[in-house]
Amino acid sequence: MSTLSRQSTLADKIGEMGVRLTKQRRFLIDLIESSQTHLHPSDILKLARQRGEKMDRTTVYRTLGMLKEMGLIEELDLLHLSGHEHYYELRDKNKRHIHLGCVKCGKILEFRSRLIEQLESEIRKETGYDVLSMRIEVAAICRKCRGENGDE
Amino acid sequence: MSTLSRQSTLADKIGEMGVRLTKQRRFLIDLIESSQTHLHPSDILKLARQRGEKMDRTTVYRTLGMLKEMGLIEELDLLHLSGHEHYYELRDKNKRHIHLGCVKCGKILEFRSRLIEQLESEIRKETGYDVLSMRIEVAAICRKCRGENGDE
DNA sequence: AATCAGTTGCAATCAAGTTGCAATAAGGAG
DNA sequence: CTCCTTATTGCAACTTGATTGCAACTGATT
Numbered sequence: 001m002s003t004l005s006r007q008s009t010l011a012d013k014i015g016e017m018g019v020r021l022t023k024q025r026r027f028l029i030d031l032i033e034s035s036q037t038h039l040h041p042s043d044i045l046k047l048a049r050q051r052g053e054k055m056d057r058t059t060v061y062r063t064l065g066m067l068k069e070m071g072l073i074e075e076l077d078l079l080h081l082s083g084h085e086h087y088y089e090l091r092d093k094n095k096r097h098i099h100l101g102c103v104k105c106g107k108i109l110e111f112r113s114r115l116i117e118q119l120e121s122e123i124r125k126e127t128g129y130d131v132l133s134m135r136i137e138v139a140a141i142c143r144k145c146r147g148e149n150g151d152e
Numbered sequence: 153m154s155t156l157s158r159q160s161t162l163a164d165k166i167g168e169m170g171v172r173l174t175k176q177r178r179f180l181i182d183l184i185e186s187s188q189t190h191l192h193p194s195d196i197l198k199l200a201r202q203r204g205e206k207m208d209r210t211t212v213y214r215t216l217g218m219l220k221e222m223g224l225i226e227e228l229d230l231l232h233l234s235g236h237e238h239y240y241e242l243r244d245k246n247k248r249h250i251h252l253g254c255v256k257c258g259k260i261l262e263f264r265s266r267l268i269e270q271l272e273s274e275i276r277k278e279t280g281y282d283v284l285s286m287r288i289e290v291a292a293i294c295r296k297c298r299g300e301n302g303d304e
Numbered sequence: 305a306a307t308c309a310g311t312t313g314c315a316a317t318c319a320a321g322t323t324g325c326a327a328t329a330a331g332g333a334g
Numbered sequence: 335c336t337c338c339t340t341a342t343t344g345c346a347a348c349t350t351g352a353t354t355g356c357a358a359c360t361g362a363t364t
Contacts, residue, residue, distance in 0.1 A: 077229055079287070084236075098271075098275070100275065100279065100281055102281070103284065109279060109281070111275060111278070111279060113271060113274055113275075115267050115270055115271045115274060116271070118267055119250075119265060119267045119268070119271070119288075122265055122267060123250070123252065123263060123265075123290060123292075126263070127252060127261060127263060127292075128294075128295040129252055129254070129261070129290075129292035129293065129294050129295065130292055130293040130298055131290055131291075131292045132255065132291045132292055132293065133290070133291045134288070134289075134290045134291075135231070135287070135288070135289045135290070135291075136271075136286070136287070136288045137286075137287045138275060138281075138283055138285070138286045138287070139283075139284045139285045139286075139287075140275075140279075140281035140282055140283045140284055141281065141282040141284065142280075142281050143280040143281065146282055
C-alpha cells in the first residue's frame with residue numbers, strides 16, 4: 001500500500017508538464033495518492049520527517065499550491081471543525097463528492113450523489129460559467145452524537 | 153436603506169436570548185442585515201471606524217463568532233480567491249444558495265436551485281445525519297473572462 | 305562529467321484570528 | 335434617576351497558517 005504499489009499518475013502528469021520531479025515532490029505525491037484521509041500541510045511535513053525525508057514547510061505549501069493550480073488535487077476546508085488549516089485530497093473528476101462533518105465528534109463522511117453532477121450542469125447551463133471545481137461541505141450532527149447528548 | 157429602515161430581526165432574536173445589546177453589536181448586526189455584499193471582519197472594522205463607531209478587531213471576531221454559533225449568520229470562504237479571510241452573510245434557511253466565484257476576476261455570483269434542497273434531504277435520508285448548514289462554493293470562469301483571454 | 309535553470313531550505317515577515325485581563329457600560333433593582 | 339452587578343469591550347501580546355527573498359543545491363539535458 002505504499003510508494004510503489006501502483007504507478008503514480010500524478011508523477012506522470014507532472015513529468016509531461018515539464019515540471020521537475022524532485023525527491024520532495026515525489027514523496028508528497030506518493031503520500032497524497034496513497035492516503036486514505038484528508039491531509040493538511042503539517043501532517044505532510046510530520047510524515048516526511050518521520051520517514052527521514054528532508055522537507056521544509058515552504059516546500060509543502062509550494063508543492064500543494066502547484067498541484068492545486070494544475071487541477072490535480074482539491075483543496076478543502078472541512079468546515080474548520082478543527083483549526084484553520086486546509087486539507088487536500090486527490091482530485092477525481094468523475095467522482096465528485098460531498099464532505100459531511102459532524103460538529104460534535106469531528107468525523108468526516110464522504111457522500112456521493114448524482115444530484116451533484118445535475119447541479120453542476122444546471123449551473124453551466126443557467127449561468128454560462130465554466131465550472132472548474134465544486135466544494136460542498138456540510139455541517140451536521142451524526143447519529144451517534146445526536147443520540148448521546150442533546151446539547152453540550 | 154440604513155439602520156432603521158426595517159426592524160432588526162437579529163437584534164430581536166438576540167434580545168430574546170438574554171444577550172446584551174451593546175452599541176457595537178447593534179452596529180454590526182445592522183451592517184450585516186443591510187449589506188448587499190459578503191463582509192469580512194476587516195470590512196466591518198473599517199466601516200465602523202469610518203462612521204465614528206468605537207470598535208475593536210476582537211469585538212468583531214467575537215460577535216461574528218457568537219452570531220454564527222446562534223445560527224443567525226453563515227460563514228463563507230468564497231474559495232479564498234483573495235486572501236484567507238472569512239466572509240459572512242445573513243442566514244436564510246429557506247433560501248439556500250450556492251456561491252459561484254470567477255477565479256479570474258473574483259466576482260461572486262449567487263445561484264439558487266431546488267436541487268440544493270433535494271440534496272439536503274437525500275443526505276438526511278441516506279446518512280441519518282442531522283444537517284445544520286451547507287456550504288456550496290464553486291470555482292469557475294465567468295463568460296466575460298473566458299471570452300477575453302484563453303489563458304493567463 | 306559539466307552545466308544551469310528550476311527548486312529547495314532557511315530566516316524573516318505577513319496576515320488572520322485568539323487570549324488574558326483591567327476598564328467600561330448595559331440594564332435590572334431600588 | 336442612580337446604583338450595582340456582571341457581561342462585554344479594548345488593548346497588548348501571542349499563536350497559527352501561510353508567504354517571500356535569496357543563497358545554496360540538484361534534476362535532467364548535453
